[in-house]
Amino acid sequence: MALGKPRQKTRREQAAASRRKVLRAARDAFLESGYHAATMAQVAERAGLAVQTVSYYFGTKPKLMSELITATMRRAMGEVAPVDRESWTRSETTATDGGTLVDAFLTEVHPVLMSVSPLMDVARIGGLTDPEVRDVYVFHENWRKRDFAKLVDAINRVGSLREGLDVRTARDVVLTMLSPDMYRVLSVDRAWDSEQIELWMRHSLKQLLLRKP
Missing domain, CATH: 1.10.10.60 (Homeodomain-like)
Known part of the structure; x- marks a missing residue:
């Protein structure tokens, strides 16, 4: 037939x-x-x-860049933002120590960071001389600031934030350690693989954010 x-x-x-x-x-x-x-x-x-x-x-080219970053994020997230996934929201509400929260957060965030960081770095550099591209970068950075603050807020709620470290500074630490700039330095300049980077981020965040047991 x-x-x-x-x-x-x-x-x-x-x-x-x-x-x-x-x-x-x-x-x-x-x-x-x-x-x-x-x-x-x-x-x-x-x-x-x-x-x-x-x-x-x-x-325009700035709009293309913005849609590319958004599409890359959605593909890495599976259409659900890391802080909205069940595994993180469950940890956020049930965890009793900061270490558990850091591990749960990195498990969800690292794949997205790995995928999007190279493009965010391109947008950051392009935005130095192009206001439209700077707006693209700032838009996506504001999303990152809003969602990444949830890790610090959760750590603070369980009383695990390091003594002498205020919430605002702790949020800055997270944004710096889990930034596209940091990922570029480690992956490109230092030639670390993704597993090395994730392990280092977990260890470093725990050392910088959490009170000693």
């Missing part, structure tokens, strides 16, 4: 496929060339599409 013709993709499916191609091409272009050197034309060429198509789907 002859096989039927394969089903034609709908316009929506074709558009979604094209958007995915552009995002993959944009990631490669931004990471290889940096924000300013990468052009929409280069992204379009890598994606095998017309530059007008890329502009139609994403508008």
